[in-house]
Amino acid sequence: MLCKIETNKKFLKTLIVIVLPILLQNVISSSLSFIDMYMVAQLGETEVAAVGVGNQIYFLFLILAFRLADGVSVYTAQFWGKKDLEKINTTLGIGIVFAVLVSIVFSTLIIIFSKDIVSIYSKSPQVIEMGTNFTRIVSISFIMLALTQVYSSMLRSTKHIKIPVIASIIAVVLNSVLNYFLIYGRGIFPKMGVEGAAIATLISRGVETIIVLGYCKKCPIIGSLKEMFKFTKIQVIGYLKTTIPLVGQGVGWALGVNMYSAIYGNISTESFAAYSIAGTVERICLIVFTSIGLASSIIIGNSIGSNRNDIARNYSKKIISISGVLALVVSALVILLRNNIGEIYNINLETKTYLNNLLFVMAIILIAKAINIVFIMGILKSGGDTFFIMLVDIGGVWLVGIPIALISAFIFRLPIYYIVALVAIEEIVKMFCCFYRFFSKNWIRNLTEIEQKSIEN
Template sequence: MKQFWKDKKFLKDMLVIAIPIALQNLITSSLNMVDTLMISELGKSSIAAVGLANQLFFFYSLIIFGINSGSSIFISQFWGKNDTENIKRVLGLAVSLSALSGLIFTMVAFFCPEIVMRFFIKEEIVVRLGSDYLRIVSLSYIITGISFAFSIASRSIGHPKMPMVVSAISFITNTIFNYLLIFGHFGFPELGVKGAAYGTLIARIVEISFILYFVYTGIKPLAATLKELTDWTKEFVNRYLKTTYPVIINETFWALGQVMYSAAYARMGAEATAAVQVASTIQNIFFVMVRGLANACTVMVGNKIGAGDEEEAYNYAIQFLTMSTIAGLALGAILGLTPDLTLKLFRNLELDVYNLSRKLLMVAGIFYFIRTFNSTLIVGVLRGGGDTSFSMYLEMGAVWLIGVPLAFIGVLLLKLPVYIVFILVSFEEIVKAVIGLPRVKSKKWIRNIT
């Protein structure tokens, strides 16, 4: 097996897919950074409110990520066989399931925002601000689900530039309207956190408009009619669900686990909640390269399996895991050693929030390379290879048997500071790596599902 730095074809194919995806994730994470930076000007209650309110969207986004990750397994392998008819059928299922999920979350967020906020925190000012934000931003959920389905399908057939360009347009739109509506510049009303919600809604409308325009004018394999999108047989739907339901369940319960972590941190008050939001925003900026690698791995491994080249699929998997570990070590060192530099972006952070954020970033840097390894292992290798059931049991077991219990033990029983609780939670990553690596070496994850 060639080392990845000597395999020119591997590097070329990987960079063509990974760079646009990484740039798209950088744009998305930068958008979250800009949101948090602007909202931090309003104080820690506003940071905590928007951060906790967005846990519902985070939960929803991971469900639609599960739906579309499962779909991308099929689309990648069908693309390897040049089967565009089935690509359109899978896209139609992904759009339908994403929109249906969006409708459910929209109804919860629009009609019951106070219940959602009080699940996390009891501070009335945080509940009120978060509820105001949720009612408005919930109107973007269905739009986001449909956009997500087309974006991931586009990546899976070798068109990653389109989602990147559209994300850039969405980023600019959101930033402009946040600036105008949060602070009331140039004659616009000063709406605070409501302004951030309206900015997001406007950006999502612009985003879906451009995605549909680009797809139906330039990406023929996805430019399907309504009949082509819904031309399903019972056997086709069953085959789709058999492979994708473990991914959907995996992402749903993994996301619910992350929500439970947020609930645990929120028990410590607005300071800890705001610090976690700030630290997570910075971590996500550092994670963009690894997301690009993981998604490129899904596509390239899936293409090789679909084309019947299973040995090359295994070689690709090992090369991606090696790259993600090296990247994780480098990025983790930077993240852990430069917290004061990254936190300078948040000029008006209160001292207690600043100090907690600093410690969280230092701890995150230590565990970063394991996190990047696991991201590629689960999203890239196991799912790209069609081994969705094993990845489901691995991730759900680590989160719910280790991470969540340790989080609440640390917060409620031991009364530990938030950065020590974060260390306890990170043990789930060690378990995933220890169990997942032997599975990769066994090659049992390589399954041609098409």
């Protein structure tokens, strides 16, 4: 009994030590969009809707960058458990190549077709004009964002988290200061409104990238560019086999989320403004579970890489239990504070009513979402079970959630908070699928052994 208690204490200590820096970094990074939304909200509903549209497109690329970085982290966590620094460096090199290529293509397409894309989300000429300008400016930062995510994922997986956290803190402070001057036109700066928020975000991301890359040049576990780009065809194929399903899952899911936004944006400007604010609040609440998921992918990935599968499963059960309890606490806090959240923003009474109801609905849904995040971003991903992740996430969105949203919005014409409540069926279905997969034990794959066998053959 005493041995078991000591083991649990050791596990909790390890989890907390890894979660806290990741949580801090995620809170700080996510604050960039929250700060934009808060400061722009002082200008009115049209500006809020425009930034909301821009953030949805930004969110789509962010998911893509995360998934490219996830491919790096899955391998890095297992190679770190095996203490194979050479393979960690070549995996990083592969991630850098794909991050640069994908971000250049994505940025170019967004810049060229930004007006057409923004028009999907709103029919308001003012929202389209502002959203287009915001999106074009922010899209320039995509290559910096992708590189930062790839390097940060490698640093997290090897438990080197200090510099990414510091870089995020500096970026958010800088973004806040620049927002104040550029959005409202303080001092020598002209009043730029939505465009000012975009420029502030662009500069902040650039500074963050410079800091992270500067540290990585001196990091002892990171080799030279020559060592990083010494990867083989077999390694590239292995990375793609793991990462393509993650990219497919991320893009498919993010497109689904954007489809939800397009549906809600065509209900009314007030509905979409409320949804944009509520969505920002929800993302902030889910940061803790994203952090737990990322931390668990490191802990469990290290265990799988060192061939300790029983320990990996045991750790997973504990993480699921902890996440469930925390989800209940966060959900209760959102319900209690939802009226106060509405008072922060300069929005009319109708928008506040929508926001209040949406926050209540989202608080209830949050419990299932939190469990799913920990499964998908942590436990199942750490085992290399990326194809299942793709199936369950894309299937949940496109086969369950979106059909419900379309029917509820355009046939029954329900208020937005009822639509969001019905769409929650998607999360329930996904949660049951994840539990079934976990208890089947088919999610654990030692990628280091699979790669070694491929080389030998």
